[in-house]
Amino acid sequence: MSKCGRKKYIKTNLRQMETLDCQQDGGVPGSVAESESAHLQAQTDPNSAPTLAQVVAIAEADDSAESEGVTDSQKRREILSRRPSYRKILNELSSDVAGVPKIEEKSEEEGVPPHVAAMAVPTSIYQTSTGQYIAIAQGGAIQISTPGSDGVQGLQALTMTNSGAPPPGATIVQYAAQSADGTQQFFVPGSQVVVQAATGDMPTYQIRAPATALPQGVVMAASPGSLHSPQQLAEEATRKRELRLMKNREAAKECRRRKKEYVKCLESRVAVLEVQNKKLIEELETLKDICSPKTDV
DNA sequence: ATGACGTCTCGTCAACCTCC
């Protein structure tokens, strides 16, 4: 990030923290939520989460660094060190307090859909970035399944052919899409790499050589054979890196989705507790009125 | 129209965590 960008980022964080401070300090005075936010705070602080003052200090230091031309990203990293996982916090909170839903781990329903296995016994199953499943059965049969669809309707059959002029070492399979708009080609080299190129109206799937550069939104898996030459090793390293990046990309998306869920959960909880608190205050006032008779003159 | 600014989203890196 440029200096400008980084300052912008810090400013953004500052705003977020101020918002948080407002919610914690003034949002629910004297309520259960206050003690809970204190609980959250207590869990957060021990791992040196940056305080408002620290962030301000960073921003100011950045200004001075700008004039001196010094970059201290290392220092900044030290100060802005990790806090405990928000999911961990929420789950611990939920075990303490009833009514706080846990953020779910990935369950079986997000795993291999039953209708994929129902069609054939796949030897390899891959999930694309769009959530579709590609199953390669024994004999090379490929099945594509959309999780949202119901049962067999989401499955699209692929049949192997050897027509056309495939790339070297590749076999073309025809894609018998249900839309009947035509067929799409799948390239199947010896090593198994399934690729979905996210282009066009219809997703394109490819089974590529591991060394080929992958487009964005691609899922691939490979069965590494014996590697000997430095070039093969380099290709393997590249493939592994691509795979790691792709997985991390998906993980980051999932993480952000969960984080949004977490924030929504906290916001709704704040709303509930605010209502609760209001009711309790009203009840207290009523009881006060009952217990202390008016001293009329 | 244009530049400045704020906000959001995404990909990536790296530290940390968990599981085997």
Added chain:
DNA sequence: GGAGGTTGACGAGACGTCAT
């Protein structure tokens, strides 16, 4: 201890808003 997952931090780009 290593592999793989999780997530905070960073950098960049897209987009909207506002003042000029």
